[in-house]
C-alpha cells in the first residue's frame with residue numbers, strides 16, 4: 522500500500538499533535554516538518570508512506586536480526602495466540618513456550634547461565650538484575666555490597682535504575698540521575714581517551730581504571746561490574762583485546778560479580794551467538810533482549826549463573842519481583858521460532874565467515890578519507906569515526922554536527938544509519954548481503 526500524499530500529511534499532523542516520541546527534540550521535529558512515516562518492510566528494506574524504499578542499516582534499533590517480513594514468525598505468533606494468548610508464571614503456573622525458551626537459552630548461552638528471568642525490555646531486565654544482585658549479596662551476609670560499577674558512554678536502558686547504570690551524560694542531566702549507588706569509569710575508548718598510548722596499552726589502562734575505582738569505593742561495597750562487551754549506543758566502542766581478560770580477573774580478585782549486557786551483541790550480531798564467547802568472558806549474569814525475538818515482539822531475559830541462582834533458590838524465599846508480561850507465551854513462541862531461523866539459515870556463521878569480514882574490508886577502504894579518523898567493526902556492527910584531523914584525532918566542533926549532517930545525507934539517500942557524536946554507526950540485519958554492504962558504504 523502506497524498512501525496518498527494527503528494521508529501522509531494527516532499522519533504527520535496527528536503525530537506532531539499527539540505523539541511524544543522517545544529520545545526526540547519535539548520542537549525540532551515539528552520545525553523540520555514532522556516524521557517520516559514507515560508503513561511496511563520486507564527483508565532489509567523499509568517502505569515509507571510516500572512509497573520510497575529505504576535500506577535499513579540499523580536493523581530497526583539493532584534488533585531485527587533475521588530481517589523483516591518473516592511469515593514463520595507471524596505464524597508462530599498467530600498459532601500461539603489462538604492456543605493460549607496469555608498466561609503468567611506467578612502463582613505456580615507456567616506455559617510451554619516460556620519453559621522451552623528458558624531451556625533453549627540455557628543451551629545457547631555460555632556455560633553456567635542456566636536460568637532465565639523474563640521481562641519485556643532491556644531496561645526492565647537491567648532493573649531486574651540490579652534487584653536480584655543486591656538481594657543476592659544481602660543473602661550472602663554482605664548487604665553493604667550495593668554499588669554498581671559501569672562505564673561512561675554505556676547504555677543500559679531508560680528506566681531509573683538502568684539509566685543510572687548507563688553512562689550517558691545527557692540522560693543523567695534529566696530526572697535526577699544517576700541514583701545513588703551507581704558509579705562510572707573510563708570506557709575502553711581508545712579513539713577519545715587513548716592519547717599517545719597504543720590500543721593494547723590503553724586497554725590495560727582502561728582495565729586498571731576499573732581496579733582503581735573498585736579500590737576507591739572499597740571492594741566490600743561493590744556488588745558488580747556491568748558492561749556491554751562492546752558499547753553499542755555509546756558509539757560502537759570496541760575494546761582493545763587486552764581489556765576484558767584483565768577486567769574479568771579484577772572482578773574475580775575483588776569478589777565483584779561480572780555482568781554482561783548482551784542486549785545488542787547477543788544472537789549473532791558479532792558473528793558469535795554471544796560476544797562473551799569472542800572475548801572469553803564467563804559472566805555471572807547476562808542481559809538479553811532485542812535480537813531474542815528479532816524485535817517482532819517485546820521480550821527480555823536475565824540469564825543467571827549458578828553462584829547467584831543457587832543462593833537465590835536455596836536461601837532467598839520469595840523473590841518479590843516480576844512483571845505481568847514476564848514469560849509472555851506469544852513473545853516466547855516467537856523467540857523460539859526466531860532462534861530456529863538463526864540456526865536453520867546459519868546466520869551467525871554467515872556473519873562470522875562472510876558478511877562480517879566483508880564489512881570490515883569495505884569499511885577499511887574509508888580509512889584514508891581526509892575526515893575519517895578510525896573505522897572499527899566486529900561481525901555486523903561497525904563505526905566510522907569522523908574527525909577534523911585524523912592524525913591527531915581532533916574532533917570537529919561542535920561535536921556531533923558532522924555526524925548529524927552525514928546521517929541526514931544517508932537518510933535523504935534512503936539509507937538508515939545512525940550518528941553517535943561524530944561516529945557513523947551501522948548494525949544491519951544479519952541477512953544483509955554483500956550488495957547491501959556495498960550500497961551502505963558507498964552512500
Ligand code: PLP
Nearest residue numbers: 642643644676677678782784785
Ligand atoms: N542494554 C543495551 C546494551 C541496549 O543497547 C539497550 C537499548 O538499546 C538496552 C539495554 C535497553 O533496552 P530497551 O530499549 O529494550 O529497554
